[in-house]
Amino acid sequence: MDHRHLGRTGLRVSRLGLGTLTWARDIGEQDAAELLRIFWEAGGSLVDTADVYADGAAEYLLGRLIGSVVPREDLVIATKAGSVPDPYRRYDGSRGHLLAALDASLERLGTDHVDLWQLHAYDPVTPLEETLQALDIAVASGRARYAGVSGFCGWQLAKAATWQLGAPGARVRLASSQMEYSLLQRGVEREVLPAALDLGIALLPSSPLGRGVLTGKYRQGALPADSRGASEQLAPFVAPYLDEAASRIVDAVSIAADGLAVTPLQVALAWVRDRPGVAAPIVGARTARQLSAALSVEDLSLPQEICQALDDVSAPEHRYPDHDWSSL
Template sequence: MELRRAGRSGLLVSSLGLGTMTWGRDTDEHEAAEQLSLFLDAGGTLVDTAASYGDGAAEALLGSLLAEVDRRDVVLCSKAGVRRTSSGHRLDASRATLLDTLDESLAALGTDHLDLWLVQSHDPEVPPEETLSALRHAVATGRTRYAGLSNHPAWYLGYAAANLDADATGLTAVEVEYSLLERSIEHEVLPGAQALGAGVLAWSPLGRGVLTGKYRSTVPADSRAASPHLRGFVEPYLTDRSRGVVEAVATAADGLGRTPLEVALAWVRDAPGVSSAIVGARTATQLRGVLAGSDLELPGAIRRALDDVSAE
């Protein structure tokens, strides 16, 4: 698998990343162990998690598995800034919560440092200076090697890049949703990240699973759209517009002798500015399908056709 720089930094990440959002909840320890083994054997390095995934279950499960592999083989990314309260999850990007969460993440993951630490989402209640001070402190104290942002508006990226100290590695990466069904980052976030030298980590490159074609005729009983806690995550993409894009992807896949999953993933993975496309497979079988497409390079004509049919 190809290794790429995260933007203009020295951090190398695999062109595909392994997401762990379902670990500890929909993905048990046996499936997770097989996924990690398959991913590393395929040359993957970037493993993405968050303190909020499964209310900590994902980090705990990943930590138990990392004890069985060479830590140097893994580029470990986690996120903080969303915490659970008695009334549900809420944003909290305060310095105290971020740094407390980071220490809890390190303990759960069984490591003394992250390779990349991200603020998970923009918290409008906390001044950017305070949030950024936590990133600077985390790098300065060695708890993370690099720092960045996830799901933040373009103006925040610019502010962060201007105010993170150069000797603290600056703004290394930006993690955002990006797929043929969600291209809004192309207006400001993607060009902003490129101009600032930050690598883009694209989450949900398969359009929350819709671009695999699994929902073309029905909703499978074992799919995310049929899951009580993930139905709302998928439903926004079960629209007439999405169906048109899915059919175009399926047509391209038929012409290439590949699967819709492989075509949709290759489109994101090789888009300008993207350092890695993060795929969260629920099962090891699903991950095998993802890894099977790592060699696909889309012909220019097909890429342009998909650009046109999915334009926002």
């Protein structure tokens, strides 16, 4: 698998990442080990997790597999901190909470450092400079090699990145921003992606397959029994992408796939992987078959005519004030 630099840094990551959102919840140790092994054997390196995935159990499970299944030095481990299971305060970006969360993540992962530490969300209560100082301390202390953010809107990303660039050498440059991005969700193109491109920040798209809808599994209207759409817990997550507008996009992806003699999954994943500013879509495969299907996109490059057709059918409606995406 090809590797790319993560933003304007020296860190290189595989151009597909492996997500662990459902590890230790829907995926047990044996299946997780198989997923990690398949990913590694295909040349994958970036594995993304978070301290709140399965209440920390996803990190613990990944930690059990590091070394026994895949050498630690072959992985780029990315985790997140800042989300809290508190109905009154969803995010805690205080320096004390973040650094304590990082120490707990390292213990669960069984490693002395993570390669990429990400703020899980913007905390509107804590002063941003305090939140960002936690990133500086983490990197300066060697507990994290690089720093990024997740879920920041355009102005939040620009403010954070500019603050960090204001004192070269004293503050750590933001390497990445993780956001949902697919043919069914192109909202990042309005402000987040232009800001990231200007500031040299890589985008790590989550849900690059439109929460599974872009695979075409829901085209006939039925919900496959083993799908997220049929899951009581995840059905609300999938439902927004089962409307008529999404159906038109899925049909276009399927037509393109038929013409190229590939699958809708491959078309949708190749489209987002090769968008400007994207470093590595994060694939949340639940089975070895799903992961192998995603990895098969490595040798696929979509013809420009197909990309343009997909761009047109999925074009978001950006109202005033708009940004001329075509000029980027």
